[in-house]
Amino acid sequence: MSYKIKAFQTSQMEAKYTLQQLALRNGQDKPEIWVAYLGKIYDVTESRLWRNGKHYEHWAGQDLSAELKDAPHTETVFQKFKQVGILI
Ligand code: HEM
Numbered sequence: 756m757s758y759k760i761k762a763f764q765t766s767q768m769e770a771k772y773t774l775q776q777l778a779l780r781n782g783q784d785k786p787e788i789w790v791a792y793l794g795k796i797y798d799v800t801e802s803r804l805w806r807n808g809k810h811y812e813h814w815a816g817q818d819l820s821a822e823l824k825d826a827p828h829t830e831t832v833f834q835k836f837k838q839v840g841i842l843i
Pocket residue numbers: 790792799801802803804805810811812813819820822823824825826827828832833
């Protein structure tokens with residue numbers, strides 16, 4: 756019984772990643788392409804606009820919170836992407 760409760764709690768927990776782990780998802784080192792924005796990490800692997808980890812002059816695998824102000828769009832662009840975890 757206690758085993759089942761533990762398994763449930765694990766599945767509900769948010770995955771946490773460090774900047775170093777995020778850096779590997781830059782479109783070059785691992786197949787996944789991730790971008791962090793305001794503490795949340797999004798999987799943009801399926802986006803053709805982030806192919807090979809590059810988006811205009813920006814690179815994936817980083818916390819790009821401060822860079823959004825340079826974009827011609829708002830944070831609503833993240834809506835259609837899955838949040839894979841949080842940045843710690
Ligand atoms: C010079 C800076 C940038 C330019 C010129 C740029 C341009 C664009 C354009 C034209 C689009 C598609 C149209 C739209 O959704 O409005 C787009 C989508 C997107 N941008 Fe940017 N962007 C820039 C910076 C950034 C930054 C810093 C981030 C992350 C913090 C970002 C994240 C995204 C995402 C997630 C999408 C959606 C991709 C998709 O729907 O496949 N962009 N960007």
